[in-house]
Amino acid sequence: xxxxxxxxxxxxxxxxxxxxxxxxxxxxxxxxxxxxxxxxxxxxxxxxxxxxxxxxxxxxxxxxxxxxxxxxxxxxxxxxxxxxxxxxxxxxxxxxxxxxxxxxxxxxxxxxxxxxxxxxxxxxxxxxxxxxxxxxxxxxxxxxxxxxxxxxxxxxxxxxxxxxxxxxxxxxxxxxxxxxxxxxxxxxxxxxxxxxxxxxxxxxxxxxxxxxxxxxxxxxxxxxxxxxxxxxxxxxxxxxxxxxxxxxxxxxxxxxxxxxxxxxxxxxxxxxxxxxxxxxxxxxxxxxxxxxxxxxxxxxxxxxxxxxxxxxxxxxxxxxxxxxxxxxxxxxxxxxxxxxxxxxxxxxxxxxxxxxxxxxxxxxxxxxxxxxxxxxxxxxxxxxxxxxxxxxxxxxxxxxxxxxxxxxxxxxxxxxxxxxxxxxxxxxxxxxxxxxxxxxxxxxxxxxxxxxxxxxxxxxxxxxxxxxxxxxxxxxxxxxxxx
Numbered sequence: 306x307x308x309x310x311x312x313x314x315x316x317x318x319x320x321x322x323x324x325x326x327x328x329x330x331x332x333x334x335x336x337x338x339x340x341x342x343x344x345x346x347x348x349x350x351x352x353x354x355x356x357x358x359x360x361x362x363x364x365x366x367x368x369x370x371x372x373x374x375x376x377x378x379x380x381x382x383x384x385x386x387x388x389x390x391x392x393x394x395x396x397x398x399x400x401x402x403x404x405x406x407x408x409x410x411x412x413x414x415x416x417x418x419x420x421x422x423x424x425x426x427x428x429x430x431x432x433x434x435x436x437x438x439x440x441x442x443x444x445x446x447x448x449x450x451x452x453x454x455x456x457x458x459x460x461x462x463x464x465x466x467x468x469x470x471x472x473x474x475x476x477x478x479x480x481x482x483x484x485x486x487x488x489x490x491x492x493x494x495x496x497x498x499x500x501x502x503x504x505x506x507x508x509x510x511x512x513x514x515x516x517x518x519x520x521x522x523x524x525x526x527x528x529x530x531x532x533x534x535x536x537x538x539x540x541x542x543x544x545x546x547x548x549x550x551x552x553x554x555x556x557x558x559x560x561x562x563x564x565x566x567x568x569x570x571x572x573x574x575x576x577x578x579x580x581x582x583x584x585x586x587x588x589x590x591x592x593x594x595x596x597x598x599x600x601x602x603x604x605x606x607x608x609x610x611x612x613x614x615x616x617x618x619x620x621x622x623x624x625x626x627x628x629x630x631x632x633x634x635x636x637x638x639x640x641x642x643x644x645x646x647x648x649x650x651x652x653x654x655x656x657x658x659x660x661x662x663x664x665x666x667x668x669x670x671x672x673x674x675x676x677x678x679x680x681x682x683x684x685x686x687x688x689x690x691x692x693x694x695x696x697x698x699x700x701x702x703x704x705x706x707x708x709x710x711x712x713x714x715x716x717x718x719x720x721x722x723x724x725x726x727x728x729x730x731x732x733x734x735x736x737x738x739x740x741x742x743x744x745x746x747x748x749x750x751x752x753x754x755x756x757x758x759x760x761x762x763x764x765x766x767x768x769x770x771x772x773x774x775x776x777x778x779x780x781x782x783x784x785x786x787x788x
Contacts, residue, residue: 367684382451407460416696487523492635496630502623508658620642682720683723723786730744756787
């Protein structure tokens, strides 16, 4: 009897208390009066887990334009004229330094350097080097912060992609968006804190999978909600045939009552999460159709993003939808654009890929700025690693490509507390090794969390006896990037 009483007392925690009182704000206020310590931090919980930043944030939300497959930095933003001068000559061993290679080029006896077929030019007051493949991004160069020294340990797509999204090369870890949902919560009770949009380009594609936007060991309410390209933007959101809003409301109330009974009996927090998810889906029935209707956008906006923005599932449409979601208070919008895996036919495929993303990426920055949202929205553009300076395949074959290169690659960021009009870091004249200001994936994550007002060492979650975080046991904030 004593043991049973002790177990019941253990179940009376903050979540249990609030769940028993009800879901209203009045109950929260009453709870704080009845139990003064109800909203103080226990030992294993930070302010961020209550939806509050650790310090004043510079950004409120993130739009991550992920270029899946690893676009070549040597054809986009890292200009290396020496490669053109040494075109066809072998990469010096002193530069490669015995780096391990993928199975796709490890069997090559020679590693002929190959320069870019595309012209580069400096743009804006910042003098940023940009390839001719990205004229619209070049036109906003002074809004951007180019990081040329990103690097990772992962050499293959799956672990590298997983690392960029979750801070670990293995699966079952919370993604960036899930961590932000857990740390900061949502700004709009009618929409999820974390949304995912997918598009496919005209190049060779690498697949994406739902574990990239998983909640991992966090409560499932923090998992990313994938938007579909079909007429039903979020699957199973609409009422089934023969059911109306009133009957759905009644069904959800009855279901919530049954789930609450289960929660009282078992105390499993996932039951409360399930109730929240059903209620969120009900509220999204009104919010999502309005958000995903792009036909009402003005001619000015359509012209800015390009006519493809009216075709669901295109990169342009997803950029426009990302702006609408972010404007409506979605904390983290993740775009995945597939098609950047140019192991062959780089000169044929990369211009098509660039054409797909150039205009809409620049339009998103302009659109956010004209609405006064850029300063509070961090936009990120980049892939999981870079591309080699040597040729994959026969250099005489016009279908040559570039292999994976984790030692140095380029991404850019804009808005949201990041310095604009700067180029950070430097690679060697071969574009192979970092020679100044390296930025590791863990450093990147720490910096993103910082501009959102989160200390990456304090945003933790206890799981299986240890405290986890997005940056695991590494990472430092790159203060030189922060405005």
